[in-house]
Amino acid sequence: NAGVTQTPKFQVLKTGQSMTLQCAQDMNHNSMYWYRQDPGMGLRLIYYSASEGTTDKGEVPNGYNVSRLNKREFSLRLESAAPSQTSVYFCASGWTGGFTGELFFGEGSRLTVL
Amino acid sequence: SQQGEEDPQALSIQEGENATMNCSYKTSINNLQWYRQNSGRGLVHLILIRSNEREKHSGRLRVTLDTSKKSSSLLITASRAADTASYFCATGVMTTDSWGKLQFGAGTQVVVTP
Numbered sequence: 358n359a360g361v362t363q364t365p366k367f368q369v370l371k372t373g374q375s376m377t378l379q380c381a382q383d384m385n386h387n388s389m390y391w392y393r394q395d396p397g398m399g400l401r402l403i404y405y406s407a408s409e410g411t412t413d414k415g416e417v418p419n420g421y422n423v424s425r426l427n428k429r430e431f432s433l434r435l436e437s438a439a440p441s442q443t444s445v446y447f448c449a450s451g452w453t454g455g456f457t458g459e460l461f462f463g464e465g466s467r468l469t470v471l
Numbered sequence: 472s473q474q475g476e477e478d479p480q481a482l483s484i485q486e487g488e489n490a491t492m493n494c495s496y497k498t499s500i501n502n503l504q505w506y507r508q509n510s511g512r513g514l515v516h517l518i519l520i521r522s523n524e525r526e527k528h529s530g531r532l533r534v535t536l537d538t539s540k541k542s543s544s545l546l547i548t549a550s551r552a553a554d555t556a557s558y559f560c561a562t563g564v565m566t567t568d569s570w571g572k573l574q575f576g577a578g579t580q581v582v583v584t585p
Contacts, residue, residue, distance in 0.1 A: 361513070392575075399475075399559065400514075400575040415572070447513055459504060460573065462513035 363463035370438045370470045378433040380448030388451045389431035393444040438470045475560040475576035483582045490547040492579040494560030502563040507556045550583045
């Protein structure tokens, strides 16, 4: 029962470097999400994928790209990291639409950009 | 801007006491959800209450929803040290693209001391 698995758990980047956060779920969920969590800000939606083959922007998409590789996997890419992207990133998945049901979260990926 | 805002920001209680936290929101919602986050971990769904419901129970949790006041409360009865965590409300809102979104507040940090 892995649920939602994110890799890596920790990463330190220099400004301008690129990296990809990986996410996989084994619950056969249709929808997948990427959030970032910053102190005092709650979680903010970066991108989501309603189903395999579709992706859409969320609240804070600038500086990020995503790929829904298949039904299980949804990756988040930072092409040119900036210090403002220092955050904890969470991947989530769910059975239904964007607001109608519960979300299942991964353990988070802690990213520091120097 | 955050849709849901929790109050208080922090709460410290002793084991056996009840913990109450509130969530206020600004626009009409489809549902309201509460999540728990232990330190350094991902969010875990606790309970979902729909806009046409007024109260819901799950174990030691009691959630109320007052749509006229645009507010919800989460009550944890007979708290335990293991309830120490941050608690987030999330409002499910329909959007023009019909997908909708789940908007998270900044959370209430609860510390339960033995």
